[in-house]
Amino acid sequence: MEHTPLPCDTLVTAGLIVTQDDERRLLPNAALAITDGRIAALGPAEELSRRFVPAAALDLSGCLVLPGLVNTHTHAAMTLLRGLCDDAPLTTWLSAHIWPAEARLTAEAVRLGTALACAEMLASGTTCFLDAYLFVDAVADAAAASGLRAVLCQGVFEIENAGFKTVDAAFASAAALADRLAGHDRLRPAIFPHAVYTCSAATLTRCAAFARDRQVLLSTHAAETAKENEDCRAANGTRVIPYLHGLGLLGPGRLLAHGVALDAADMGLLAATGTAVAHCPKSNLKLASGIAPVEALRRAGVTVGLGTDGAASNNALNLFGEMGTAALVQKVATGDPTALEAGAALDMATRDGAAALGWPELGRLTVGGPADLCALDRSRPQLAPGLDPVSDCVYAASGGEVCCTMVAGKVLYRDGAFPGLDYPGLLRAFREASGRITGRTP
Ligand SMILES: [Zn+2]
Numbered sequence: 001m002e003h004t005p006l007p008c009d010t011l012v013t014a015g016l017i018v019t020q021d022d023e024r025r026l027l028p029n030a031a032l033a034i035t036d037g038r039i040a041a042l043g044p045a046e047e048l049s050r051r052f053v054p055a056a057a058l059d060l061s062g063c064l065v066l067p068g069l070v071n072t073h074t075h076a077a078m079t080l081l082r083g084l085c086d087d088a089p090l091t092t093w094l095s096a097h098i099w100p101a102e103a104r105l106t107a108e109a110v111r112l113g114t115a116l117a118c119a120e121m122l123a124s125g126t127t128c129f130l131d132a133y134l135f136v137d138a139v140a141d142a143a144a145a146s147g148l149r150a151v152l153c154q155g156v157f158e159i160e161n162a163g164f165k166t167v168d169a170a171f172a173s174a175a176a177l178a179d180r181l182a183g184h185d186r187l188r189p190a191i192f193p194h195a196v197y198t199c200s201a202a203t204l205t206r207c208a209a210f211a212r213d214r215q216v217l218l219s220t221h222a223a224e225t226a227k228e229n230e231d232c233r234a235a236n237g238t239r240v241i242p243y244l245h246g247l248g249l250l251g252p253g254r255l256l257a258h259g260v261a262l263d264a265a266d267m268g269l270l271a272a273t274g275t276a277v278a279h280c281p282k283s284n285l286k287l288a289s290g291i292a293p294v295e296a297l298r299r300a301g302v303t304v305g306l307g308t309d310g311a312a313s314n315n316a317l318n319l320f321g322e323m324g325t326a327a328l329v330q331k332v333a334t335g336d337p338t339a340l341e342a343g344a345a346l347d348m349a350t351r352d353g354a355a356a357l358g359w360p361e362l363g364r365l366t367v368g369g370p371a372d373l374c375a376l377d378r379s380r381p382q383l384a385p386g387l388d389p390v391s392d393c394v395y396a397a398s399g400g401e402v403c404c405t406m407v408a409g410k411v412l413y414r415d416g417a418f419p420g421l422d423y424p425g426l427l428r429a430f431r432e433a434s435g436r437i438t439g440r441t442p
Pocket residue numbers: 073074075221257309310
């Protein structure tokens with residue numbers, strides 16, 4: 001029986017759709033019908049082309065289509081500081097290089113640094129990111145203009161900085177951000193106490209109360225190094241994870257970045273409280289922090305997403321690099337080549353990362369869900385012959401194969417160009433701003 005075709009905004013035809021739905025279905029020669037930024041239908045291309053009359057058609061028939069990737073930990077505007085200091089210990093890197101440069105930050109520089117980061121993320125398939133940095137209003141301006149989704153955190157810490165003078169001012173800014181983003185369809189507010197070594201117990205507790213009262217995510221750096229545990233024990237009598245637990249910072253809607261130096265009791269606490277972890281393998285390797293026990297965390301039932309960390313400690317904002325690295329280092333760390341298989345790494349970059357952000361409808365392509373996707377050009381040599389598309393994404397792809405990225409049904413990146421963005425103008429202004437902050441010109 002024939003039905004009258006339905007209108008839709010866009011009909012996307014794809015060579016292969018990796019849905020990342022609950023069944024992890026792979027759909028060859030498939031299509032997505034998109035209306036009002038959401039997926040109205042998903043199925044065989046031939047069937048959908050009969051069922052729908054689209055206002056626009058997007059031909060990705062030569063592509064592998066994935067859900068947009070989710071970056072659960074970054075400091076986007078640190079693109080301004082990329083390459084300023086590499087190959088140094090974390091404490092030296094922070095206190096001798098990063099913090100002095102950050103003292104020269106301005107809201108406009110942060111806006112430009114975030115905008116450049118958004119372009120970089122779109123070009124490598126990322127459609128949602130969690131950001132924690134200074135001048136959150138400027139971050140929100142850039143994220144709003146970029147078209148990406150984001151969880152935007154007000155950073156809180158008790159060291160002198162360019163963004164705020166007092167902790168009270170940081171909380172006032174956090175409250176204003178929550179008001180500003182209330183009801184926003186792409187941006188969500190959150191709070192980010194920097195770490196146990198830069199925030200007092202009173203400030204950490206106040207952040208937890210803020211998250212509870214305003215119903216927002218709380219994220220923090222935690223257990224990034226063994227030294228952090230030793231220092232925490234010396235200062236507070238206990239390791240980082242039980243210390244955070246005692247202050248009420250663990251639980252659902254709580255996301256710990258790094259989680260490298262965790263023992264079995266720490267992992268038990270994270271699992272029991274429903275606390276998620278943002279794994280940042282390249283940052284941890286570069287700063288020689290160690291390898292997070294991701295396989296053990298996942299087995300314990302902890303939700304683990306992937307993060308790039310900032311561009312001054314990675315130095316790229318590319319989740320394809322993180323997926324491959326995450327899988328490889330787990331094999332070495334456990335001595336087991338079956339550890340963190342490709343499918344698990346892809347889950348972390350998509351649906352698990354979305355769950356870690358408390359935004360579970362992201363990171364998967366399902367009917368009724370948001371039309372956030374990225375497409376990889378299957379004609380590239382490294383994706384041939386294409387026997388296992390999930391393995392190809394994790395072990396073979398570099399991210400440079402991404403030829404189209406869409407958020408909420410809108411194409412934000414296509415074949416090297418950013419529709420609606422004056423990218424050459426952004427790049428020029430970004431380079432000038434970076435030169436002012438770092439005191440260096442390339
Ligand atoms: Zn970080």
